[in-house]
Amino acid sequence: MSPEALNSLFSLCIGFALAGALTSGFQAIVHRPAGFGLLQEGVAPSTFAAVPFLVFAAPFIIMRNTLRGVQxxxxxxxxxxxATVLAGFWSLMSGTFFVMTLRAVGLLV
Structure with a gap:
C-alpha cells in the first residue's frame, strides 16, 4: 500500500472516529441524538454553534440516518x-482537516 493511500485511509478513519465521538458526546450531554434539525431552531447563538459541530459530525449522522432508513x-x-460514498468523502475531508490541524499545532509528526 502506498504512503498516500495509507494517509488517506488514516484520515478517513480519523474522520469517522471524530464524527462518532462528537455525536456520542452530544447525545450524552443533551440526552437526544444529534441531527441536522439543529439548524432549524431559528436565529440563535446555538444555531450558529451547531454549524461547526455538524461539519465534523455529519458523516456519522448521515450513516445513522441511512441505516435507520434501510431498516x-x-x-x-x-x-x-x-449516502455511504457521500459520508465517506465527507469523513475523508474532515479527517484530513483534523490531521492537518494536529500537524500544524505540533501534536502529530
Missing part, C-alpha cells in the same frame, strides 16, 4: 450506496 423504509441499494 424502517426499505430504501433501495443505490440510495444507500450514494
Amino acid at each position: 424502517v423504509e426499505s430504501r433501495r441499494f443505490e440510495f444507500v450506496m450514494m
Whole structure:
C-alpha cells in the first residue's frame, strides 16, 4: 500500500472516529441524538454553534440516518450506496482537516 493511500485511509478513519465521538458526546450531554434539525431552531447563538459541530459530525449522522432508513423504509441499494460514498468523502475531508490541524499545532509528526 502506498504512503498516500495509507494517509488517506488514516484520515478517513480519523474522520469517522471524530464524527462518532462528537455525536456520542452530544447525545450524552443533551440526552437526544444529534441531527441536522439543529439548524432549524431559528436565529440563535446555538444555531450558529451547531454549524461547526455538524461539519465534523455529519458523516456519522448521515450513516445513522441511512441505516435507520434501510431498516424502517426499505430504501433501495443505490440510495444507500450514494449516502455511504457521500459520508465517506465527507469523513475523508474532515479527517484530513483534523490531521492537518494536529500537524500544524505540533501534536502529530
